[in-house]
Amino acid sequence: MTIRIVLADDQAMIRAGLRMVVESEPGMEVVGEAADGAEAVALARRVQPDVVLMDIAMPRMDGLTAARRLLDAPRPPKVVMLTTFDTDENLYAALRAGTSGFLLKVSPPEQLVEAIRVVAAGDGLLDPAVTTRVIASFAGRHEPVRPPQLAELTPRELEVLRMLARGLTNAEIARELFVGEATVKTHVARVLMKLNLRDRAQAVVFAYESGVVTPGSALG
The missing domain is CATH 1.10.10.10 (Winged helix-like DNA-binding domain superfamily/Winged helix DNA-binding domain)
Structure with a gap:
């Protein structure tokens, strides 16, 4: 079964690089691109992808807001947040919003491909060591x-x-x-x-x- 993917990033060069990596992998297909959060929401609702790679910092509507809107849909896609900054605050906010994980834009191509496969299959966590560490750190601040x-x-x-x-x-x-x-x-x-x-x-x-x-x- 082919994994259908939407790319959402305000930088055309980033989208082009992501598309090159994704489409070189068997069993994956890019079904659309968006340059901001609002466009990503409209596109994903129209083409019904399996996975959305969503930049956190985008104009008009940021990635976290766009992710929350997509995940409130009856049949939401899996959403992986993309960012330049490896900050625990961003990761925790993304996970609490219901996204499936968090990936740095500088991650190697094989890590991107593996991330897509992991979240599409739904049987594992994206980078479990980082995910559990960050959640434990933030959740431990409250009763x-x-x-x-x-x-x-x-x-x-x-x-x-x-x-x-x-x-x-x-x-x-x-x-x-x-x-x-x-x-x-x-x-x-x-x-x-x-x-x-x-x-x-x-x-x-x-x-x-x-x-x-x-x-x-x-x-x-």
Whole structure:
């Protein structure tokens, strides 16, 4: 199955470079380009991509605002934020908005390709070490709030949520629990549904902000 991608960046040269990398990879197709956030939202709603590579700093509408609007749609794409600056504030804001991850524009081509595959498949975190570190750092600044929907999780689902917070892939969770990947996929889907979360990146944010895990306890 071909992964359909929209590129959103206000610099034409950046878009051209991204397109060159993406279209040199089998199973990937660029289905549109946008030069600002508002254009990205309109384009993505029209062409229904699987993944949007979204610059954070754009005119008219910034990338985070555009991402939030796209992710509020009934069938949202996966959104990966692109930035020049490796700042924890940007990453945390992007993850809380419901994006699937964060990528530096200077990342090597193979990292870009792998990021697209990871978020399109939905079975792993984009750069789990960075993601869990940043979420733990920011979530630890506030008292955890335990939402009532946590009571809906079974003990096994709660265990899976803790493993998601460690950044484990479905395959890694399967090995730890001695079950098949299909079983893990079902558990993850139920966790996301019961907690009303879009993807596993939001599950990590939820796990820390609700106190299911605490900074330091889920890392490693």
